[in-house]
Amino acid sequence: MHISEGVLSAPVLITGAVLAAAGISVGLKKMDSDKIPLVAVLSSAFFVASLIHVPIGPSSVHLIINGINGLLLGWMCFPSILVGLALQAILFQFGGITVLGVNTVTMALPGVICYYLFSRLVNREKSLISLTAAFACGFLSVLFSGIFVAIALVFTQESFMSVAKLIILAHLPVMIIEGIITLFCVAFLHRVKPELLGGIYGKAT
Numbered sequence: 001m002h003i004s005e006g007v008l009s010a011p012v013l014i015t016g017a018v019l020a021a022a023g024i025s026v027g028l029k030k031m032d033s034d035k036i037p038l039v040a041v042l043s044s045a046f047f048v049a050s051l052i053h054v055p056i057g058p059s060s061v062h063l064i065i066n067g068i069n070g071l072l073l074g075w076m077c078f079p080s081i082l083v084g085l086a087l088q089a090i091l092f093q094f095g096g097i098t099v100l101g102v103n104t105v106t107m108a109l110p111g112v113i114c115y116y117l118f119s120r121l122v123n124r125e126k127s128l129i130s131l132t133a134a135f136a137c138g139f140l141s142v143l144f145s146g147i148f149v150a151i152a153l154v155f156t157q158e159s160f161m162s163v164a165k166l167i168i169l170a171h172l173p174v175m176i177i178e179g180i181i182t183l184f185c186v187a188f189l190h191r192v193k194p195e196l197l198g199g200i201y202g203k204a205t
Helices: 010-029 033-049 066-092 100-122 127-156 158-170 172-192
Strands: 054-056 059-061
Touching (some): 010 100
């Protein structure tokens, strides 16, 4: 889901940078010292998962795991994903420094949205509801990322519309895979460390 450098217009880049700065600011304010290890682990997982990618025009297809990132971190997924993206840009030239803000927003904002949509459902004792919500979280987080990438491309140039549609369609298998990964992660955490799924709501009934 990385957008390459030299593709987006200046207004889109500036807007992305401003939104990313706002999200990172909120995330850092919510980051207590005891949360730093979890943020670091999820940032590392994001870094590794998205290293294997298939280029598609100005973007690429790869795992994102922003659904589980959002579920466990909420707004803190902004700094978590920023660090992973920055290291990828510096070490492997994936994405780039100028598009760091836009790429951060397209991957972290869906995680925050899914955090608010699914935290309460994931915390339920009924496993079917919880696991269904976990799958939907992983699936929709990638879908939302694809939509945000498409919006960034179309606002840069309308001729990118066909590429934007292709990016969303190409990510359909990734959406399913991410849904399954998120489902298994939630099922595992329910057994071994359910407090990590407490979210903003605590344990739901």
